[in-house]
Amino acid sequence: MNAAATQLHTPDLTGRARLRDLAPLLLRGGPADRRSRLLPVAAFAVVTALTLTVAGGAEFFLRLDEVGVDSSYQGVYAALACVALVVLAVPLLALCGSAVRLSTRRRDTRLSSMRLLGAPRRLLVRLSVLEAGGLALAGVLVGVVGHLVLAPLVGTVRFVGGPIGTAAVVPSLPVAFLTIAVLVGTAVVAAALGLQKVAITPLGVRTRELPAGAHWVRAVVALVVIGAISLAGRSLGAAGSLLVAVLVVVGMLGAGLAVLNVHGPWLLRLLSRRSVRRGGSGPGAVTRLLAARTVLDDPRAVWRQVSGVAMVSYVSVIVGAGLALANLTAAGDRSPADVMLTDDLRTGILLTIAIAFATLAASITVHAAAEVFDRRDLYVALDRLGTPRAQLERTRRQVVLRPLFTVCLVSAVAGAVTVLPLTGAALVLDPLTLLAVVGALGLGLLVVRLAVGATTPLLRQVLESPEPVV
Amino acid sequence: MIERTELKHPFSGPPGTTERPALCARALTKTYGPTVALAGVSIELWPGEAVAVMGASGSGKSTLLHCLAGVLAPDSGAVVLHDPRHGSLDLAGLDAEERAAVRLRSFGFVFQQGLLLPELTAVENVVLPLMLGGVERRAAQARAARWMATLGLAGLEERRLGQLSGGQQQRVAIARAQVADPVVVFADEPTGALDSSTSGEVMSALLSSTRDRGRTLVVVTHDPLVAETCDRVVHLADGLVRGDGR
Structure with a gap:
């Protein structure tokens, strides 16, 4: 062994690490x-x-x-x-x-x-x-x-x-x-x-x-909060002023959306566990198993990908009921100011849903791209095993799409429970409301599919030049 | 400020003494929920000694290494470090921040997958412990380059890790473990991902840069050939030392 290094004096490591030296090194990245x-x-x-x-x-x-x-x-x-x-x-x-x-x-x-x-x-x-x-x-x-x-x-x-x-x-x-x-x-x-x-x-x-776990206690808390929202809605008539009523409605909506966001990962874990337990053979079963295991590896990460669609499903019930209400109001004898309010209500609802979808599309695309980098090792390993690229793509889609339908259904039901005390069953079951729910779900699925498809070149890039696992 | 914290302990002796173990563990226990990883391990590691720790998977090897290195705090027991430059102290009595400071100035690490940062070049990986200790970058880089040359990595300083072979990456890890002149170097399956020829080269580099310089080397390994190159082999089973021989 070369003696030069071994004869070096022991360095003094009692100083303070210099951020200005370390930051360029560590924040530069590859x-x-x-x-x-x-x-x-x-x-x-x-x-x-x-x-x-x-x-x-x-x-x-x-x-x-x-x-x-x-x-x-x-x-x-x-x-x-x-x-x-x-x-x-x-x-x-x-x-x-x-x-x-x-x-x-x-x-x-x-x-x-x-x-x-x-x-x-x-x-x-x-x-x-x-x-x-x-x-x-x-x-x-x-x-x-x-x-x-x-x-x-x-x-x-x-x-x-x-x-x-x-x-x-x-x-x-x-x-x-x-x-x-x-x-x-x-x-x-x-x-x-x-x-x-x-x-x-x-x-x-x-x-x-x-482990990125999620606990069953979350489901119990969710039911309690949804129940409280429903009760708050029923007591809305007793609100003394418009301000109090608005605050109650705002609180109900906020609580409903927050509950969905907090409890989503638990629901995903539940669904994926069932999927893992299912048998079967052939490429379909492999895709299902890989997709379910990917979800179970980090349910929160997958929830972040589907949460946008879940939120829009929740909101779509409220939007649909709002549009139905606007139509109902438009049928009566009204002043010009009432007509303007109804038109503005309709415009506001459509604008809100458009912004929600823009947020959703951005969120899903960014997540789909990030997911390619985060699961780099998994995809490279599967590719080296000889997994066809088409099956890898199917697995990526399934990770998001498999739980999506159930998650959206649960979100829509939660939305209905929230809005029911405010509008009554007739407006919740109005064809326009149902159309809004189906439309939001369809658009959501389309956005997810397009976002995953749009990031396919990234996956190809990762598979062709995988970073070393050091 | 953590780096300058005076670490006091009843075991403390005067700096400069060497007639005591570099590291001494007494009755270490560690459990993870219902799993007992360490059930009362006692071990002494002397300066200039290379010790292989062997045992089946789940025997407690890695947990022992992590407790000795101050990465984990044991549930009970003591881990007394004697660093001639800083005196003696019990790692088990330190908080996470103090243990980090001890790791920086007294220990070096070579793990199976190196713990190297793929974003950095080879020499930038090696300078990290020095820069964390406040050494100016240029001085740190000069020292790192000398250690890299010693380990046969001259000319590869600016390479990214992806441009190095497995053996070269492990030698970068050895250079990083040595650059701050630690008292003890811990190696967890350092040759686990290498072929037998490269494995021999890496072990030789590891031994010459530690034991042959009067430092202590602790190697957790499954490989009997690696264990053979060490002075002592400690066998663990069910969280207890079942054999300790030369």
Whole structure:
């Protein structure tokens, strides 16, 4: 052995690690990293553009006195804007959460290795925050530009008797800055909080020992919350004022969507376990087994892919009932202001569902791309085993599509339970409501299929130049 | 600040003494739910000694290695490290942050899959422990390059890991484990993914850079050929030491 190195003096390792030296090294990443970093930036850009548009629109409905709307209708418009805001908040928050997770997902392996080497927690937190915050900020800046480009188009939408105009879509500076601060702040806080498991159990993360579990207790909590929502709906008549009624409705919708988001992974695990237990033979059974095992490996990750469609299914019941209500109202003898309100209700519902679908399409596409990178080892191993590419594609689709139908059905039923006390059974079972549910499900399935298909070139790229497993 | 925390313990002796084990474990226990991984393991590891830890899967080998290395805290028992530069201390009594600081200044790691970062070049992987300890990058890189040359990796400094063979990757891992001049190097199946010829080269590099320099090497392995190259073989079964011989 060469004596040169062995004669080196022992280095003094009692100094403080320098972030300015380590950050360029560790945040630079490899070529694959640089490609996959586009995903969180894209996700943050989409969520920023949509959130700013929604915030601008909501502000417009809270300032209706400036456009001369009768004061007796201003409260109704404001209430409807709040309802739309809540309906859109959950998919937007889910997309924001996805963007955060995407910005930190390749981080854990790197940081847990460093933790094993003895890196202090403080340094890991700083590196994480720097990485997540930087990606979020880049995405937010692109999103602001996207919002400004989108604003003239959204400004052509007609409300209160005419096009609302570009200025109405762009939020005021304080609201815009608040939105940006919340988005970047969420990324930074989530990055720091998510680091806990890396810092405490470096081996658990490094060797993927931590199970991403979901507990049956969640189902019980879900039933209790849905029951409470239903009871709240029945007691709505006793609300003393419009404000209280609006708050109750907003709370009901928010709670329903939150319950779905929290309990989805448990439902997926349940469905996939049944799938694993099923027998069968041939390529179909292999695809089913692989798809189910992929879901069981991380039900939360798969839920993030299907949650958007589940949310839209939930919302579609409310949308359908809303449209049916608008039609019902349109049939009576009405004042010009009533006619305008009904038209605006219909426009608002369609706009809300369009934004929800835009969020959904962005979320699913970004997740489908991220999933190719995350499951790189699995796909490379299956490819090396000789699995036909077509079967790999089928497996990728099945991971998402198999649980989707049941998840959407459960979401639609939950939506019906929420809206039933408000509108009555007639509106829930109205053909328009059912059409909205079926339409949302069909569109959702189409979006999922297209998103998985759109990321096929990425899979091909990964299989042709797999990164070394080091 | 963690790196400068003074770690006090009743076992502490004056720095510079060497007539005691580099690492001494007493009655270590560790359970995972109903599974007993370690049921009261005691072991002494001396400077200049290479110790192979063998046993069937689930015998507690890796858990023992992780407890000795301060990666895991045992449920009970003591792990006393004697580092001539820093005195003695019981790892079992330290919190996660303090154990991380000890790993950085006193231990090195070579695992089956290296724990190397594929995003970095070979030399950047090697400099990490030095930079984590506050060494300036240029100085760290110079030291890392010398260790790489010693291990036959001269000219490969700027290669990414994907451009290196399995044996070269493990030598990068050895260089990283050695660069901070640790008292004990822990190796978990370091040759598990290599052919027998490369495996021999890697073990030779590992032994010459540790035992032959008066450092302690602990190797967890299934391979009797690897165990043969060590001075001592400790056999574990059901979380207990069932054999300890030279």
